[in-house]
Amino acid sequence: MGDTESCCNIKAISSEWNQNGKQKQKIEVYLKVLSRLRELNVPEIMAPGFEDDLWAHFYRLPTRYALDMNVERAQYVLMHKRLLHIARTPAASTGPAVEVRLVQVVVIYALTNLGNKYFMQVCSASGVTCKSLHSNSQNKVSPQDSDIQGNMMRPMHEITISTNDKPKLLSQLTSLLSETGLDIQEAHAFSTLDGYSLDVFVVGGWAVEETEKLKHVLANKIQKLELKENGSPPLAKLAEQEKIRMNFISRHVIFPTRENGVSTSEASWLRFEKKIASGPFSDLYKGTLCNQDLAIKVLKQESLDENIHREFSQEVYILSKIQHRNVVKFVGACTKPPNLCLVTEYLSGGSMYDLLHKQKTVLALPSLLKVAIDVSEGMKYLHQNDIIHRDLKSANLLIDKTGVVKVADFGVARVRNRSGIMTAETGTYRWMAPEVIEHKPYDHKADVFSFAIVLWELLTRKLPYEHLSPLQAAVGVVQKGLRPKIPRHCHPKLVELLQWCWQQDPSLRPSFSEILEFLLHISKMVCQAVPDEMMNVI
Template identity: 50%
Template sequence: MAIDDNESCGSRAMEPSASPKHSRLQRQKVQVFNEVLSRLQDLNLEEADLPGFEDQLWLHFNRLPARYALDVNVERAEDVLVHRRLLQLAEDLENRPAFDVRLVQLTSIVSEIGLNIEEAHVFSTVDGFSLDVFVVDGWQYEETGLLKGELQKGIMRSKEQPQHSLAAMNEQGQTVSGSVSSCVKIPTDGTDDWEIDVCLLKYENKVASGSSGDLYKGTYCSQEVAIKVLKPEQLNMDILKEFSQEVFIMRKIRHKNVVQFIGACTQAPNLCIVTEYMSRGSIHNFLHKQKGAFKLPTLLKVAADVSKGMNYLYQNNIIHRDLKTANLLMDEHGVVKVGDFGVARVQAQTGVMTAETGTYRWMAPEVIEHRPYDHKADVFSFGIVLWELLSGEIPYAHLTPLQAAVGVVQQGLRPRIPEHAHPKLVELLEKCWQQDPTQRPDFSEILDILKRLTKEKQAGYDGEDKSIDGFSPARKKGHH
């Protein structure tokens, strides 16, 4: 929708085309648009004086979600012109990915050359493009042209590499190079027998679908299994590295509260991971899609199951790095197991790790800040999981993931605890999400606390539970 050029910038009146549900965001978008336009015109930019500029600028805002406008810094309105140019460049296949660099803040010279992403904003346009805006530090030169050149070199190297290249880590942490043109190489000690014969796999119905793969229910040698299949057309180094790491870790672990690995096919194009089938799905789906709720005895059992699985991983020096209810699965007997080891890692010998990995709403502050971390990062995530079990809500549902991450780090933000929550559970989750990782308990301590609380409730619990295995078909809301 174009805006009449004859109207003054400060007093534009415009009827939003969005539904009433989105009218507030639409009004904010229009307000930001007007402020950006006014700012650009005040800067006397040549581009802003071109015929039809106002309409083109509005089309740019309108092809992006309304939240894009909320992230625009009006004081740097010229950034919007950069965004518009990048999207225009990206329309030509030869220019993809289109990018630009500007200096946000001078940083001190660091001992190693590297970039740390402090902020990341991703916006999908209505016509199939992605505008990604990053704020980074770690560049030791003030001249951004050099950085742009380095990025261009990296992109060209990426284009020149075979699409199916792979780097995996062996038992000693050394890089193992391979190619999936024939087979993904997974480090092995020679005693494992986990390679799946795809001819013995029978696919039934698709359970879920993601950007890089699909999940199916099926059978393998007459056993019900879950089959995670990688999409051949989506394969790249990151996906293959994640696949290799997941197989590498899952083949080494066996515990009743960890989803059991059955095998994998590393022969392209049939890359897949086969695990036991968890018939009741994820805790996340139960809480948020089926609108289920846990009564206290079952909640304690679920929390204990997760703690047992996580304690086992810790004893084997494995950090999960993405603990959340979507990765907690339930079998037909109500046993909850930890799954999805795509970003899990064996803890380094130094005892700490770096790099941002996981999901913002469950991520520990030290991971968000790119500080060294250890297994206590998983403990923080467990605290958020425990809150989710108590509340039945999405953590920080009123915030974007990035806003939540900033709040957790800068303001010590935590989800509001339901008033009905058991005092000892409140005490436990507050210990788990301490800002200082050293103040958080180990999973063995968490398990002891849950066991004591379970015994107390068994001795004094007289409530009638009419739901199957302690699961209630309708969510019971807490007071927030």
């Protein structure tokens, strides 16, 4: 689980974060699965933010899923995550989210000395633990009371299906499997917080050498089931619905004007070009208006509730009131529920997170200082306008085509709250100030702490506390004063700035005015010491 000095044990996490036993149990299983995946050295663990994604997976499923998980087969969790992702991405031409695999099943049987009554238990090789299937005796029979007992191995098929959760779904899937000629030996049904299902069946009745054929047959039957319920092919129907919605939004986006506040630009409606990202609560599109490239964030209708609507309105209000070179520019919004969207300038350079962690870009010190100064300029402006960002991190810093870095994603932390990666307040654990983690009152100095973590990220191109889970990192920051290790080659003045900004006591941290002045001083020193040809920007 990483460095033993910095790792926090399960008991500390549970006592700090959870008052109920169910959440504690879920966290314990999550940590065990994460540890097992590291032991297995699966490639997925190297992906940025993997621990966050894994915890979000456990969070959206019931505690029963964690308790039924066979930790020794932790890699099955990755298959479950993949199927849920397919189910949540209906626009992709991936077909039904179904997986079929051959498993070895241990059948344990016993014949009692009290008569011809028996019990049988099936232990599958699936990612969930074995369950007692049936017993026609009133009391469970122990092996000690049996005349005959034993076990045998039997090959069976494990079927895992993910789809939209709906009434009578389990009954429909059970009937579908029975109609296929399958004998269901074991079943587990789980519903997610965001309206999807994960159903696992262990079945007999199909030739063991025809696993791929079974998967193909089931995929066709599931697709026909969706066709029967929806009345048209699922992908085609959703594509048509999406097109209708985009046309509506295009006509109802309100654009601020200098003359009279707002106007609808009916002569040149907003055009959607392509979807460039998708999350649990919104989709991000690239679009155009009067030949200007724009980014359009559209909230998903199925995710809307009163809180998200209120938070969206607050985000639109904040962005519409601010304008600065180092803050993403607000263009317009559609505020007619359920068709809510936010339109901003499109920044072709992507995010600092991608630049550092995916493209593995090494920033020379002058370039690094330029980024830090851009961020500080934007944050100074926000704080002067009484705006606390509350989720400052590299993923929320975007780069335009000229290399200017801009602060973006206001309010996104509140929208992502239900994923379980955010606290009841807001923010992301790896960048979060200790006072926010502890649910204490906080002010703009929380952003200063997050800025220090971003600055460290720029220096190292590493994920903060990469060997710890998000929960472990958070508890370490609060209880042990844990901070990322500063590299030896770091400029002494930057070491000084890091230690100043991530002070445990918020009152001891500098303001962004002080940070900016400090950075400009360092930049001046560096410019005098570095030749012109080394002064590269992003």
